[in-house]
Amino acid sequence: MASVDRSLVANLPMFAGLAPAEQDELLREARSIRYPKGSAVFDQGAKADHFYLLLHGHLRVEKVTLQGQQSVVRYVSGGELFGVAQAMNLTHYPATAVAAVDSIALAWPSSSWNRLLTKYPSLASSALQTVGSRLQDTQARVLEMSNEQVEQRVAHALLRLAKQAGRKVDAGVEIDFPISRQDVAEMTGTTLHTVSRILSAWEQQGLVEGGRQRIVLRDANRLHVLAEGDEGALNRKPNP
Amino acid sequence: MASVDRSLVANLPMFAGLAPAEQDELLREARSIRYPKGSAVFDQGAKADHFYLLLHGHLRVEKVTLQGQQSVVRYVSGGELFGVAQAMNLTHYPATAVAAVDSIALAWPSSSWNRLLTKYPSLASSALQTVGSRLQDTQARVLEMSNEQVEQRVAHALLRLAKQAGRKVDAGVEIDFPISRQDVAEMTGTTLHTVSRILSAWEQQGLVEGGRQRIVLRDANRLHVLAEGDEGALNRKPNP
DNA sequence: CGTTTTCTTGATGGATATCAATTTTAGTGG
DNA sequence: CCACTAAAATTGATATCCATCAAGAAAACG
Numbered sequence: 200m201a202s203v204d205r206s207l208v209a210n211l212p213m214f215a216g217l218a219p220a221e222q223d224e225l226l227r228e229a230r231s232i233r234y235p236k237g238s239a240v241f242d243q244g245a246k247a248d249h250f251y252l253l254l255h256g257h258l259r260v261e262k263v264t265l266q267g268q269q270s271v272v273r274y275v276s277g278g279e280l281f282g283v284a285q286a287m288n289l290t291h292y293p294a295t296a297v298a299a300v301d302s303i304a305l306a307w308p309s310s311s312w313n314r315l316l317t318k319y320p321s322l323a324s325s326a327l328q329t330v331g332s333r334l335q336d337t338q339a340r341v342l343e344m345s346n347e348q349v350e351q352r353v354a355h356a357l358l359r360l361a362k363q364a365g366r367k368v369d370a371g372v373e374i375d376f377p378i379s380r381q382d383v384a385e386m387t388g389t390t391l392h393t394v395s396r397i398l399s400a401w402e403q404q405g406l407v408e409g410g411r412q413r414i415v416l417r418d419a420n421r422l423h424v425l426a427e428g429d430e431g432a433l434n435r436k437p438n439p
Numbered sequence: 440m441a442s443v444d445r446s447l448v449a450n451l452p453m454f455a456g457l458a459p460a461e462q463d464e465l466l467r468e469a470r471s472i473r474y475p476k477g478s479a480v481f482d483q484g485a486k487a488d489h490f491y492l493l494l495h496g497h498l499r500v501e502k503v504t505l506q507g508q509q510s511v512v513r514y515v516s517g518g519e520l521f522g523v524a525q526a527m528n529l530t531h532y533p534a535t536a537v538a539a540v541d542s543i544a545l546a547w548p549s550s551s552w553n554r555l556l557t558k559y560p561s562l563a564s565s566a567l568q569t570v571g572s573r574l575q576d577t578q579a580r581v582l583e584m585s586n587e588q589v590e591q592r593v594a595h596a597l598l599r600l601a602k603q604a605g606r607k608v609d610a611g612v613e614i615d616f617p618i619s620r621q622d623v624a625e626m627t628g629t630t631l632h633t634v635s636r637i638l639s640a641w642e643q644q645g646l647v648e649g650g651r652q653r654i655v656l657r658d659a660n661r662l663h664v665l666a667e668g669d670e671g672a673l674n675r676k677p678n679p
Numbered sequence: 680c681g682t683t684t685t686c687t688t689g690a691t692g693g694a695t696a697t698c699a700a701t702t703t704t705a706g707t708g709g
Numbered sequence: 710c711c712a713c714t715a716a717a718a719t720t721g722a723t724a725t726c727c728a729t730c731a732a733g734a735a736a737a738c739g
Contacts, residue, residue, distance in 0.1 A: 264586055266586070266667070266668060268582075270581070272581075286567050287571025287574070289575075316563060316564070320563070323560070327526050327570065328528050330571055333574055334574045334577060335529075335533065338502070341512075344581065344628055345510050345627075346504055346506070346510070349726080380685075381685080390727080390729080392686095392727090393726095396687080396688075398686095399686095411685060411737075427506070428506060589694080589695070619716090619718085630696060636720080649718090
């Protein structure tokens with residue numbers, strides 16, 4: 200197997216604190232794997248035998264309940280650590296990770312986690328930050344589901360997606376991977392029907408531009424207003 | 440200020456991996472603080488200058504949105520690490536922690552976090568586990584809010600509370616701190632009215648026993664059935 | 680070009696928020 | 710110890726958001 204070039208990862212937060220020699224050493228323990236669109240990196244409930252760093256592409260992380268309802272937990276983008284079940288002392292993956300587009304990831308054996316952790320304390324920091332910011336996001340979602348109604352939640356979800364995986368196009372900002380109404384519904388706790396209605400209405404108002412598995416935000420500002428239920432937002436600075 | 444006795448904390452997961460001398464050293468850097476019922480350990484938005492270990496008592500962690508709606512994020516019980524904002528690279532506390540009963544916590548300066556982390560790798564592990572299991576819990580809540588209706592969510596919330604902070608009494612299991620209908624509503628994304636109606640109905644069926652800021656679970660099994668929407672649960676083993 | 684997947688749109692019903700009024704309980708100070 | 714007050718809880722009536730049911734159109738795919 201071809202070894203991974205240091206330059207691909209050197210400026211990721213996870214590797215930032217390490218000397219080049221250390222980076223090489225860490226990379227030597229990993230192998231790089233290609234995941235074609237639609238394939239699973241790991242399945243919910245499977246033994247957590249690896250942890251990963253996504254080099255290229257986008258993954259959809261989904262979870263099914265005991266009763267069989269499916270939800271989209273989040274999307275993983277390039278540069279992110281994922282599948283770190285071992286770090287949280289889980290023996291099995293709590294969710295399934297599916298490639299939303301053709302993707303490439305580095306895989307380390309879970310068994311080396313503890314050794315690597317003691318050898319590279321910066322790995323602990325970056326894992327903590329990864330998990331920590333995921334916790335922040337998830338708690339934000341709980342607040343949204345508690346306090347907001349569907350239209351606001353969908354607006355929030357799209358804005359988050361655009362921030363995380365938005366690609367500038369002339370019409371606005373396009374979400375950089377195929378995403379269906381059903382996917383958005385599973386992220387926001389609603390149905391594809393309601394999402395479809397909302398997007399149709401927004402399209403008429405020039406807020407978004409739709410398509411099959413495709414969403415472009417045309418007016419992020421007005422979406423922000425909708426998301427916050429806040430009529431004054433347009434007059435304020437972008438990041439208060 | 441009196442120093443903290445090692446025996447109080449030696450068997451907590453956070454200290455388990457450390458030698459007695461190390462435990463003492465860690466404790467020497469902390470100070471112990473009393474928080475009377477109703478007082479705040481820290482406030483949402485305040486500079487995150489300490490992280491904590493709860494020695495005794497119960498805290499309610501709450502968060503208010505931009506629009507002013509309040510939610511209960513979780514309850515902290517004895518032995519738990521909390522306020523570890525620094526570990527997730529947050530400079531300010533993302534929520535408020537209020538003593539639900541008279542409580543005692545150990546406080547370390549956030550500034551020593553990174554030094555302690557490198558010195559005691561087991562601290563990293565235990566912080567990761569703390570944050571990780573919190574993430575699991577929060578994601579479970581998202582799934583519940585997406586897929587379940589209010590009655591199921593309330594059942595889940597009470598079962599979780601009983602597991603975390605249940606005290607065996609002759610009538611069943613009592614939640615070991617004062618908790619109002621409003622609090623339960625803020626945990627489950629509903630209103631105190633709906634919670635009140637649900638608890639009243641359950642009381643008539645002998646599932647729970649209520650009171651002012653007081654909830655006793657009389658039949659955890661049947662509550663489990665309600666929570667899972669699963670008529671077969673009564674015939675199965677407690678932990679599948 | 681048929682088949683499947685995704686998306687759209689209308690009609691209806693139901694769960695639960697909201698509005699409104701009391702009652703119960705605990706705490707406080709005279 | 711008891712009246713007074715504030716906080717918490719209960720319960721009914723009404724309104725509404727959105728899930729569900731239903732049908733079909735549009736887009737992709739082999």
